[in-house]
Amino acid sequence: MNILLADDHPLFTDAIERQLSVAYPDIVVHSVENLTAASALLSRLKNIDLAVLDWDMPGMHGPSSIESLLASYPGLKVVILSGRIDDGTVHEVLALGVKGFIPKSSPGSAIVSALSVILNGGTYIPVETALARKHKETPxxxxxxxxxxxxxxxxxxxxxxxxxxxxxxxxxxxxxxxxxxxxxxxxxxxxxxxxxxxxxxxxxxxxxxxxxxxxxxx
The missing domain is CATH 1.10.10.10 (Winged helix-like DNA-binding domain superfamily/Winged helix DNA-binding domain)
Known part of the structure; x- marks a missing residue:
């Protein structure tokens, strides 16, 4: 399983990568620090199972960047990591086809659990949002x-x-x-x-x- 992790804070990406390696021993995490590098990696590798992207990293320009990325790579599972959570942003990116919006304030184990839900075909919505309270429950x-x-x-x-x-x-x-x-x-x-x-x-x-x-x- 191949995961792209794009975030401009190496300490954060290292911590998440360690947590993922424990949960999934066969996983390969490709870490980059900006959206340009993420796009370059996606064009080079055709077997990325999940792209986890920082909402505030260099090169990221909100929903327009996500829309462009998904248009270039249809079917790619994208997850957003962000230190700021608001209903409007969460609703907008999910409407674009993003599979999850995860608060960066979450513990590493909680982030990995959220990614597991998405890898299993589900969608992750922060419990802090009104959208989560309206979201259909998992079977x-x-x-x-x-x-x-x-x-x-x-x-x-x-x-x-x-x-x-x-x-x-x-x-x-x-x-x-x-x-x-x-x-x-x-x-x-x-x-x-x-x-x-x-x-x-x-x-x-x-x-x-x-x-x-x-x-x-x-």
Whole structure:
């Protein structure tokens, strides 16, 4: 998994990179200090899974920069880091297609957790904003132990493909991601459902009525 981290504060990027390396041992973080360098790296590397961009770094000119970046790299998952949070800015960048807006005041572990939500197909909205209070809740499924765990839209999508008997490699090809990414998602699904393997996960999801009748077939 490849992540672009663009921020002009090296101490901050080093701290986030260490946290990400602990959470995802196979991750590769490409750190740059301005938007120009970020754009150059994106044009050179075609396998960036996530671009995490500082809202106030050199070269960043608000929504217009984000709009231009997304137009140049359609489908790129972009996350904004900012020391200033306001409803108007958050709403504007999310409307452009940004997948998350994360306060830089958050602890490193919380930032990594937010990035995990986005990597799993979700969207992260700061709880400080009014938009967060209106945002649709993440799908929840009862875990085998009786508690509840939130499954992201991407995790449910992968769970349905697992139910269809598809291998990790087949799912990765279908979703245009690396096989290791699917393994990571599957591991999180098993953890959230308190099960050990895909057979148990599918069985439990079926009993909970999560898969419905639209799950993929072989």
């Amino acid at each position: 929840v499924i009862p875990a085998a132990g009786g508690s509840t765990k939130a499954l992201t839209d991407r995790e449910i999508e992968i769970l349905k493909l697992l139910a269809g008997g598809h291998s990790n490699k087949e799912i990765a090809r279908q979703l245009s991601v690396q096989e290791i990414t699917i393994k990571m998602h599957a591991s999180r699904i098993f953890s959230k459902l308190h099960v050990r393997n895909r057979v148990q996960a599918v069985s439990h999801a079926l009993k909970a009525g999560l898969l419905g009748d639209d799950r993929p077939s072989n």
